[in-house]
Amino acid sequence: MKTLLLDALQCRNKSRPPIWLMRQAGRYMPEYRALRAKHSFLEMCHQPELIAEITQLPIRAFGMDAAILFSDILVIPEALGVGLRFEDGVGPIIERPLNSAQDVAKLLSIDMHDRLNYVVDGIRLLKPTLNVPLIGFCGAPFTMASYMIEGGSSRDLRKTKQWMLSDPTSFHQLMDHLAECAIASLEMQIDAGVQAVQIFESWAGMLACAQLREFSFAYLDKIVKRIGTKVPVILFCRGASSLIPETIKMNPQGISIDWNADLAAVRQIVPPTMAIQGNLDPHVLCAPLHVVRKEAKRLLEEMRGHPGYIFNLGHGITPDVPVDAVKTLIECVQNH
């Protein structure tokens, strides 16, 4: 078992930094597209054999230093009974979006073992086949809620913000319920064998700081306190780089940084005992290979000697990335 990732999460890595890529099992891979041609995205998330197979694809093809469970942040909302489907070219659709405090009260209680057992089965199939650590994950409560309220992706989270601002009490109830679900889901994943987890607050940048503190960080803090005693937790609050000083206060084992932030400056403010992950702009992977190398080396130099640095992107990899660019990036980091 390669332990680079776990060493880095303890800030004890004396070797080169580990590398994995957000959404590394994705449409940019021909092997993924071949499976996707035969199965719907939800089938791929629901079937343990497919979860195991897809999670391994990028490890086999490129040899990243960690695997991240193939799943989706919306499997929890689905398990709560709001209905989920994916439409090509549109993205996720929540079939029965939440509209009122009554809808929150009607959400299913979280008995994840009944309704997310396929995730556990997938992890159990997968674990014996992996020679790298397995990262589990979930969406943060606010990010999950935004889909459940908007009914899908949204450019401005208008309904979510209106609810949050005009009825904070029921919004807090929703956040609290989702935080418990996130904890239950992560605990299940940990019991099944994941060795670290990442929490995706993908829409943190949509919130003004006061709201982010009240409706996001308060719940992330709770999750980190409960889960961080079991396995290392990486927090990814996308679009909230200006609030890194407050993110740090939640004391996760690692923070994942979006592409906006200057990693050298981040290094100055993050305690030396906290791992830092990021933050290559995934669009760099569509540039000529010499640019891929140049930009990767820039980050490697900025983080040189940091025992907790984890090389990653500042956001998920995009479908248009050429396979050669990923190969080049992985080689560049692993030969550093």
Place this chain on the structure above:
Amino acid sequence: MKTLLLDALQCRNKSRPPIWLMRQAGRYMPEYRALRAKHSFLEMCHQPELIAEITQLPIRAFGMDAAILFSDILVIPEALGVGLRFEDGVGPIIERPLNSAQDVAKLLSIDMHDRLNYVVDGIRLLKPTLNVPLIGFCGAPFTMASYMIEGGSSRDLRKTKQWMLSDPTSFHQLMDHLAECAIASLEMQIDAGVQAVQIFESWAGMLACAQLREFSFAYLDKIVKRIGTKVPVILFCRGASSLIPETIKMNPQGISIDWNADLAAVRQIVPPTMAIQGNLDPHVLCAPLHVVRKEAKRLLEEMRGHPGYIFNLGHGITPDVPVDAVKTLIECVQNH
């Protein structure tokens, strides 16, 4: 003439903070929609009488402490010959997007006096009617380039980034040309009577920090150096809150802060001689009026006693904002 805005830009305001709103003459106003029903958006930008009329609408209706010239950041690209139209429900369309270094070489030289004289005429009509300072503006070079390359709005600026990363030389030529155009346009506006200017780097958040420094800040710095000696310059680098320490180094008279940043924390790092503008989330204006007051007061308290604070939004006002919310906000700030 009310001087609160100009006092604040000199950090010498001992009274309550001035307030104006980005895109304050916009679709949320019934008077604006009535004019828009009779004229295309481009006609509204091109006709001096309409420019003057529309600029005044919000001042008459709400009594903001500053007017911002009604125009669009794309009038410069239009003047450079790439073709511009606006489609309802789509937004701006650049008819002949830039595809290559050759296209950059073919751009018209900037003789703005010939091709933007309607802006000057609009300002001259407008000035005698105003009892508040008039703010001019332009798009930053990178933001203008992004529209010229993408052909319109884009979620990811993919083509722009690819060009920038794979052929930085010609991209720099484009930035240089657009910086000269921005300077020429701002000088014309100043000669015609605007008393301060704001530069909109609306897509700053799309760039990783290394690229932002090289392809955006280098040119903003040049513009600030040339224009800041004439009138106060406000820089708005949207999505780049984590790089405020570097934005400050360009030494603009004011910086406008998007809604993500914590204004109290920003206040700690911005020199006391630099004005700070922002940063209410415009979505707050769609919330109940007591929430509008509460959130406005939060900002007012955070910035209490700062002689350079300018109340504004963290982004342009949206069409769905109720007129009553704007009235409430203005009253709340002006009675503070």
